[in-house]
Amino acid sequence: MNSSRYFRLPNLFSSNSTNMFFQRLFAMANYSFSSSSPSSKTSIQAVYDICKNNLTPSTSPPPQLIHELSSILDTIGPSDVGLRDEHQEDDRGHGFSTPNTLNRLDRWAQPITYIDLNESQSFTMCMFCFPTSSVIPLHDHPGMTVLSKVLYGSLHVKGYDWVEPPLIKDSKEIARAPVRLAKLAVDKVLSTPCSTSVLYPKTGGNLHCFTAITSCAVLDILTPPYEEYSGRKCTYYRDYPYSSFGSGDELIDGKEDEYxxxxxxxxxxxxxMRQGIYAGPPIRM
Known part of the structure; x- marks a missing residue:
């Protein structure tokens, strides 16, 4: 694998130089569209304008703003952002077993394509294009609100929220990090057509993982964006069944399989991941 063609997820959110390069490249290639009239505003332009005019780097968006954004995102499909609907049988990935994939030959998983639409101090707007069976492992969004719209295909989402007050236990193995108790918030498959999903700083499955059941794409808005020096670092986790460390005394409600x-x-x-170039309608910034 040629390492120069691929990069890991944290780099996408910690370095603006790559994102800015692709933004400039896109702007140069589409300068001729800058004279479009307001009456011809596209859905993705409307989403960008609302984000730019209302989101801030220090506060969470109010419910009415989330509702407004979700309403527009619900109408967006692949063609609105320059993607083709690739919801079809493919065998480019591996790792998610379904009746149709059990007999397939195991292959090197293809990279997920990351497409940057905007990166600012207030929000990130981006897309992820998943080959079948590709995975973004369990990770968090500290202090962030995230709106996600599946554009085509089927995506399994599993998400947790921390149990409060924090309940932390030392691992039984000396070299391992402590573990913290979380409660399952989301465990479902999102298949198009479907509505926009929203996670919040402390609810809605702020720690989540994605598994592509089919090839699929997701449009994301993260606000405020990842920013390590502001305490919004992307951290990855491994989840263990409750019985691995719990005695039952910690359960507040529900069943063990919910923790x-x-x-x-x-x-x-x-x-x-590999960087993709946005090919949809131009976004006036």
Whole structure:
């Protein structure tokens, strides 16, 4: 694998230089569209304008703003952002077993394509294009609100929220990090057509993982964006069944299968993405 063609997820949110390069490249290639009249505003332009005019780097968006954004995102499909609907049988990935994939030959997983639409101090607007069976492992969004719209295909989402007050236990193995109790918030498959999903700083599955059941694409708005020096670092986790560390005394309500212990881990070595170029309607910034 040519390492120069691939990069890991944390780099996408910690370095603006690559994102700015592709933004400039896109702007140069589409300068001739800058004279479009307001009456011809596209859906993605409307989303960008609302984000630019209302989102801030220090506060969470109010409910009415989330509702407004979700209403527009609900109408957006692949063609609105320059993508083709690739919801079809493919065998480019591996790792998610379904009746149709059990007999397939295991292959090197293809990279997830990351497409940057905007990166600012107030929000990130981007897309992820997943080959079948590709995975973004369990990770968090500290202090962030995230709106996600599946554009085509089917995506399995599993998300947790921390149990408060924090309940932390030392691992039984000396070299392992402590584990913290979390409660399952989301465990479902999103298949188009579907409405926009929203996670919040402390609810809605702020720690989540994605598994592509089919090839699929997701349009994301993250606000405020990842920014390590502001305490919004992307951290990865491994989840363990409740019975691995719990005695039952910690359960506040529900059943054991609704809880898990999460251990902080390093960014996975096998998580690779490639940068894609936005090919949809121009976005006036």
């Amino acid at each position: 898990a212990w999460l251990e902080e881990i390093d960014a996975p070595d096998d998580l690779y």
